[in-house]
């Protein structure tokens with residue numbers, strides 16, 4: 003991994019003279035680094051500013067208002083979860099979050115695959131401004147993520163049938179998490195108290211677009227990505243850059259590219275004395291019905307000249323054939339209470 007996280011100016015894609023250089027930089031970023039920033043990404047400043055402005059108002063809601071939309075009530079894993087209710091790498095994360103998704107009607111009935119039940123409506127909190135702001139943001143990020151996927155296909159030199167195949171795997175449900183990390187006490191004795199979110203790869207589908215919505219952390223923490231060089235590992239800071247999104251690779255993209263694009267491990271550290279931190283993560287979704295065989299075979303005959311690497315995927319290692327089954331199992335694991343209530347059989 004390069005010593006710095008690359009920043010890609012997506013406006014360069016709009017000019018035939020500058021596009022090739024951008025595509026080359028993108029190729030390097032997605033195959034050698036696995037983490038990058040995008041700027042001039044086309045999402046209007048006002049759309050981002052609306053979300054940033056909403057975060058403190060939303061999290062300031064009374065706990066009764068948050069409980070009204072508790073994630074525990076939703077078979078779709080959509081809603082509010084309090085700090086400490088989600089675990090990563092075996093430890094409780096110190097963050098609270100509202101999870102939303104593209105607004106859909108629930109269509110699952112007995113007899114359909116269980117993972118279809120992940121699809122369904124949001125629980126909208128009692129702050130009326132939230133719904134239009136979140137829906138607008140999801141619509142813009144959906145388009146950005148598709149445009150980005152097309153650029154990545156170009157960077158990987160994929161044929162147009164291969165590209166069409168990847169696009170056919172896209173779901174119409176994308177997820178959005180609004181996250182608040184509470185300030186960290188100055189005196190920390192338990193290591194677990196510094197875990198904003200523990201080391202993980204995004205188990206979601208294709209690509210993640212992260213908005214860091216607070217000023218840079220000056221206490222030594224913040225978002226960090228694991229840099230692996232041979233047997234040496236070190237954590238590299240990914241500080242907020244004004245007007246950017248941090249982009250990283252999800253599990254399914256690592257699977258379809260046979261590790262040419264590997265998902266990077268990352269975490270959020272809340273160092274002693276760190277102020278509260280807000281972030282917004284958009285997860286581009288993949289169809290639940292996508293099978294392992296289809297995913298693994300999708301780029302057959304493609305990716306010549308790229309080095310395939312070991313793929314680290316619970317989906318490939320487990321017994322679940324369809325992506326949705328694997329995704330549901332991951333969700334049940336991180337939110338045991340929702341799992342027991344709606345998915346006893348998992």
Ligand SMILES: O=C(O)CCC(=O)C(=O)O
Pocket residue numbers: 179181199204212214225268269270280281282283
């Ligand atoms: O809050 C952040 O900066 C990162 C969040 C994250 O990695 C996640 O929720 O998957």
Ligand SMILES: [Fe+2]
Pocket residue numbers: 202203204268
């Ligand atoms: Fe993540």
